Amino acid sequence: MPSLVNFWTRIIDWFRDRQDRVQLIAGFNRAAREAFINGEAPTHLEACVSRGYRPYKHQFSNFFNSGFRIKVFYGKQLSKQDTVNIGNVILANDTLVRRLVVLGFDTLEVHSDVGTYGCRWQLRDYIMIGEG
């Protein structure tokens, strides 16, 4: 009987994590939209879930869709420096990185809406669980 309870707990956890992922992405998109409308951000950022990069897998990774992708609506190819800057700002926020990792993301991707190039980071390299 305890094993059935554990199985049921896992299903609930899965749905709870899924809900948290959706809320996190919605929160980011809402903030990005507000910043763009208020003129604080010159371009619009949009977060979405992507397939991720399998070699970056860690113990919390989702089996499918483990990438956190930020799309920059810039209208042309972003320079590497700008792409890296946006990625660094995300990675500098320890709380966000830790939250992303436990919610099953393992890859951060930043790219422009135009062009084929972007940057990706392994989130595992930026977590500091147990150090704070």
Place this chain on the structure above:
Amino acid sequence: MLLGRSTKYDDKRSRIKQQVKSEGDIDFGNIVNSAFGAEALYKELICKCHPDRFAPDINKVAVANDITERLGKHKNDIKKLKELKVEAINKLNINL
């Protein structure tokens, strides 16, 4: 039934998850603003607050050292950079 087996590994995993989820809200607005404004503000502050600019005054050099150290720590956080800007204006008497 095999799926339902609980292990020590699972317990540790769920404990870490709970700990991270309870860390509080994330300020997404600050993150988005930092993505575009933090670098320029950091560069401006790091130039104006460089300790060598206050060389003869030992007290100001100490304050400038402290501020530049914290600038490096928070270079991607525009909220913290704005607080440091106010502190630099008040303590170092610089025009920004």
